[in-house]
Amino acid sequence: MAEIAPAYAGVGAHAPNAGALRGDALRERLALLGLSAPAFVLVFVAMVAPVAWLFGLSFLADNGSFSLEHYRRMIEQPSYYRIFLTTFHVSLLTTGICIVLGYPLAYVLSQLPQRAANLCLIAVLLPFWTSLLVRTYAWLALLQRKGLINNWGIELGLWDEPLALVHNLTGTLIGMVHIMLPFLVLPVLGAMRAIDRDYLKAAANLGAGPVRAFWMVFFPLSMPGLLAGSLIVFILCLGFYVTPAVLGGGKVIMVSNQIANDIELFFNWGAASSLGVVLLVVTLLFLYVASRFAKVDQVVGGGHGK
Amino acid sequence: MTRRAAVPITIRELGKSYGDVRALDNVSLDVRSGEFLTLLGPSGSGKTTLLMVLAGFIRPDHGSLKFGDTEVIRLAPHKRDLGMVFQNYALFPHMDVAANIAFPLKLRGVSAADIARRVNSALEMVKLAGYGTRRVEQLSGGQRQRVALARAIVFEPSIVLMDEPLSALDKQLRELMQIELRQLHVKLGTTTIYVTHDQREALTMSDRIAVIAGGRVQQLDTPRAIYEQPVNRFVAEFIGESSFLKVTRDGGGIRCGGQLLRVATAAAPGGPALLMVRPERLRIVDDAQPETGTRNDENILEARVTEVIYQGDTFLVQAMLADGSRINARGIASAGAMARVPRAGDTVRLGLRVEDTVLVADDGG
Numbered sequence: 001m002a003e004i005a006p007a008y009a010g011v012g013a014h015a016p017n018a019g020a021l022r023g024d025a026l027r028e029r030l031a032l033l034g035l036s037a038p039a040f041v042l043v044f045v046a047m048v049a050p051v052a053w054l055f056g057l058s059f060l061a062d063n064g065s066f067s068l069e070h071y072r073r074m075i076e077q078p079s080y081y082r083i084f085l086t087t088f089h090v091s092l093l094t095t096g097i098c099i100v101l102g103y104p105l106a107y108v109l110s111q112l113p114q115r116a117a118n119l120c121l122i123a124v125l126l127p128f129w130t131s132l133l134v135r136t137y138a139w140l141a142l143l144q145r146k147g148l149i150n151n152w153g154i155e156l157g158l159w160d161e162p163l164a165l166v167h168n169l170t171g172t173l174i175g176m177v178h179i180m181l182p183f184l185v186l187p188v189l190g191a192m193r194a195i196d197r198d199y200l201k202a203a204a205n206l207g208a209g210p211v212r213a214f215w216m217v218f219f220p221l222s223m224p225g226l227l228a229g230s231l232i233v234f235i236l237c238l239g240f241y242v243t244p245a246v247l248g249g250g251k252v253i254m255v256s257n258q259i260a261n262d263i264e265l266f267f268n269w270g271a272a273s274s275l276g277v278v279l280l281v282v283t284l285l286f287l288y289v290a291s292r293f294a295k296v297d298q299v300v301g302g303g304h305g306k
Numbered sequence: 307m308t309r310r311a312a313v314p315i316t317i318r319e320l321g322k323s324y325g326d327v328r329a330l331d332n333v334s335l336d337v338r339s340g341e342f343l344t345l346l347g348p349s350g351s352g353k354t355t356l357l358m359v360l361a362g363f364i365r366p367d368h369g370s371l372k373f374g375d376t377e378v379i380r381l382a383p384h385k386r387d388l389g390m391v392f393q394n395y396a397l398f399p400h401m402d403v404a405a406n407i408a409f410p411l412k413l414r415g416v417s418a419a420d421i422a423r424r425v426n427s428a429l430e431m432v433k434l435a436g437y438g439t440r441r442v443e444q445l446s447g448g449q450r451q452r453v454a455l456a457r458a459i460v461f462e463p464s465i466v467l468m469d470e471p472l473s474a475l476d477k478q479l480r481e482l483m484q485i486e487l488r489q490l491h492v493k494l495g496t497t498t499i500y501v502t503h504d505q506r507e508a509l510t511m512s513d514r515i516a517v518i519a520g521g522r523v524q525q526l527d528t529p530r531a532i533y534e535q536p537v538n539r540f541v542a543e544f545i546g547e548s549s550f551l552k553v554t555r556d557g558g559g560i561r562c563g564g565q566l567l568r569v570a571t572a573a574a575p576g577g578p579a580l581l582m583v584r585p586e587r588l589r590i591v592d593d594a595q596p597e598t599g600t601r602n603d604e605n606i607l608e609a610r611v612t613e614v615i616y617q618g619d620t621f622l623v624q625a626m627l628a629d630g631s632r633i634n635a636r637g638i639a640s641a642g643a644m645a646r647v648p649r650a651g652d653t654v655r656l657g658l659r660v661e662d663t664v665l666v667a668d669d670g671g
Contacts, residue, residue, distance in 0.1 A: 196394070198396040199396055202390070202397075203384075203398075203409075204383040205383055205384070206413060206461070207384050207385075207414060208413055209384050213384075216409075
């Protein structure tokens with residue numbers, strides 16, 4: 001023991017190969033950093049730089065001098081207030097409907113045998129494999145006054161006058177829910193599949209019938225997945241553009257639509273930038289609040305967290 | 307805690323098949339009121355299936371199951387009112403220790419004050435007093451095991467089931483918990499059914515052991531009877547070490563490797579049989595030493611030593627009989643014994659007491 005002790009006391013110059021081993025460790029870390037360099041560059045060029053540029057633009061007046069006029073306008077004009085209200089309203093409704101439709105769907109999938117569940121999962125994911133624009137226009141074809149649904153409904157005598165299913169909030173919600181549903185189902189399903197069946201057996205053994213076992217054990221254990229899925233859907237909804245533009249018919253104006261208008265109609269980059277900045281800040285704020293309740297890393301990890 | 311009276315369990319002609327595989331092959335079993343009965347068997351023997359049928363998680367094809375006088379075979383699991391400790395404990399991760407233990411009480415509508423009192427006394431019983439507010443993931447394996455146990459007994463079930471509850475613990479903790487579980491059972495007096503594949507655990511803890519293989523109960527008896535008078539080769543092989551020697555019957559005794567041996571048990575099996583020899587029941591006879599000299603209640607087997615292995619607490623002598631069959635003898639590795647231990651190539655005389663000269667049915671196992 002006495003001979004070994006000095007080596008632990010401190011790694012001096014006399015310790016064999018200490019310098020060479022430290023060098024090896026450093027080289028390995030540098031090599032690892034080198035591998036992720038392309039991704040860093042890409043994120044910087046495509047993300048950080050444009051956002052910083054937008055941020056700068058939002059503080060410039062038309063004549064190029066520093067000004068807070070874009071932000072002042074947002075506070076003073078009630079139309080902007082309405083746009084943000086609409087954005088949150090639509091996002092909340094979409095998230096709510098996705099939960100009501102998606103949670104039971106994920107539950108059924110989680111209870112099916114693996115093979116059947118995977119087949120059904122493909123059906124859930126199928127919309128991912130077609131273009132967003134195609135899907136949105138497909139809904140337009142289905143929902144419009146002379147569309148498939150109105151024609152069939154009238155022919156079958158379910159209703160007499162064509163229903164206003166599109167170019168309004170209803171149409172926007174139908175389209176957005178359809179697009180967002182997989183983003184809710186996948187994390188919820190992941191969380192449900194990670195629930196050990198022995199927990200439910202234990203609940204039954206201790207005296208809980210199926211309904212109480214679900215609410216007291218299964219549902220709380222699936223909560224992280226549900227929170228993660230809801231958060232993804234809600235945040236994606238906040239910045240959504242295509243569906244409200246096509247199915248909202250100009251009646252549902254969300255922040256993204258206003259940004260497009262500012263640039264396409266008024267060439268006002270400053271106003272568009274300030275909207276973008278506010279939307280970004282609000283989204284980050286939501287992520288922060290959510291992170292107090294749920295583990296946000298599980299949002300990325302798909303709810304498999306252990 | 308006031309306890310409900312323990313009840314007996316009556317199992318009759320229980321059958322369950324998965325395709326062509328008979329997981330349970332007409333199992334009938336009587337568990338006495340308040341006894342600690344272990345279902346012992348290798349994996350795939352049907353012991354876990356039997357436990358799951360008792361708990362109500364597997365629906366059998368046919369059979370009858372009575373707790374006391376009540377037929378429960380069609381009763382849903384949550385109405386069976388029995389405590390169960392799962393192999394992986396199945397503690398609810400979203401609840402703290404106290405909430406886990408309170409769970410069955412809450413479902414039974416016990417008042418909040420009573421719940422707090424009973425949770426505390428259950429925690430005390432498993433030596434975890436003061437751990438109520440800990441989260442499950444903060445607990446060690448042994449502590450989780452105790453919480454699972456507390457949760458299974460807190461609602462005072464008259465029957466407790468345990469599915470290999472100690473298999474995830476390390477050896478030392480496992481042996482400690484075996485003793486603790488045993489003491490707890492004596493204190494509570496509940497009818498307890500314990501599943502394990504560890505024969506030493508079964509021998510240590512049980513009032514009786516049911517050895518299960520191929521979906522059947524091979525033998526149901528006390529640990530000592532199971533070890534000393536196994537009914538067939540499977541049971542003898544599964545529990546403890548043993549050598550099996552071919553024998554021919556010769557009058558009242560048997561002939562083994564050319565030597566005539568006396569047999570004690572009148573209950574020798576009728577069909578083809580093997581002589582079962584437990585290594586530790588063999589004694590190395592040394593006529594030069596007075597304390598190990600020949601006794602007249604012993605059979606003597608002559609063998610040539612092939613190897614001697616030192617194993618710390620014991621030593622193992624591997625030897626070969628005249629007809630080439632192998633036999634092992636084990637002795638306590640005391641200094642005196644090690645000084646006299648034979649060497650490879652020596653011829654030794656091995657003494658086997660008549661009462662340990664046990665024939666078992668040769669079931670080809």
